[in-house]
Amino acid sequence: MDEHELTGKKKDKLKQNYRLVILDDETLQEVSTYKLSLLNLYMLLSSVFVLLGLIIILLFVFTPLKTFLPGYGDVEANKQFIELTQKTEELENDILAMNEYLERSKTRLVGTSEGDSRIESFDENPSNIPINLDLDQEYTNRSPKKIVNKAKLGQYYLLTPLLGPISAEFDPNRKHFGVDILGPKNSAVKAIMDGYVISSDWTLESGNTIAIQHANNIVSFYKHNSSLLKKAGSFVQAGEAIAIIGNSGTLSDGPHLHFELWYNGHPVNPTEFINF
Structure with a gap:
């Protein structure tokens, strides 16, 4: 018997029909009957396996089940790790730049060493005197007209930080070195000029202060x-919102803005230069 005859017999065997009969176990009555062949059974099983394979693939592609695939989670984790590393480096650079700026601002505010009479100015005019933020006692003992060049300050255009009635005037005799301005709830407080934020923090008496x-x-x-x-360390432009009016701090008894204007290290009356 040659190879062709064997192949033909196998094909005939696959096509040979069989009958599957289902009988009642008690009465032996025929319930149903099916006509099958090995070829039909093979095609049926193949179709079932292909359909199941497609369903499984679709589940992994369009559902969260794909996260259980080996290596998939690792790729996503590595991507997030790289993004977090880049953001961390950017934050470190921002912190270093801010620290450098604050150190320079501190030098400008308090001056250089005691043996060096030359003081670095904040702006392009090297003849300006650096700001001293703790001059309450000195101010009470000296006349503002003698220590402040108001005419020079009047040359600058200062925007209004908040429009509203003034509830407390500038009164250095009782150490009130600014004005209290009333305004609607959630009103934006705006910068009067371009500049750099040198302090943005909370204190017990002044609350949220900038x-x-x-x-x-x-x-x-x-x-x-x-x-x-x-x-x-942030740079702000004139008229840019920097805060929201509120009632924070122990020295506040209602929603308002306490605004102070200092020039050459001394407080001045803001109402002489700003229209509220």
């Missing part, structure tokens, strides 16, 4: 805010 160093030794303070919108 301070901005402007050019020509002008510093502005905004106190008792409900929230601060800028961080120390």
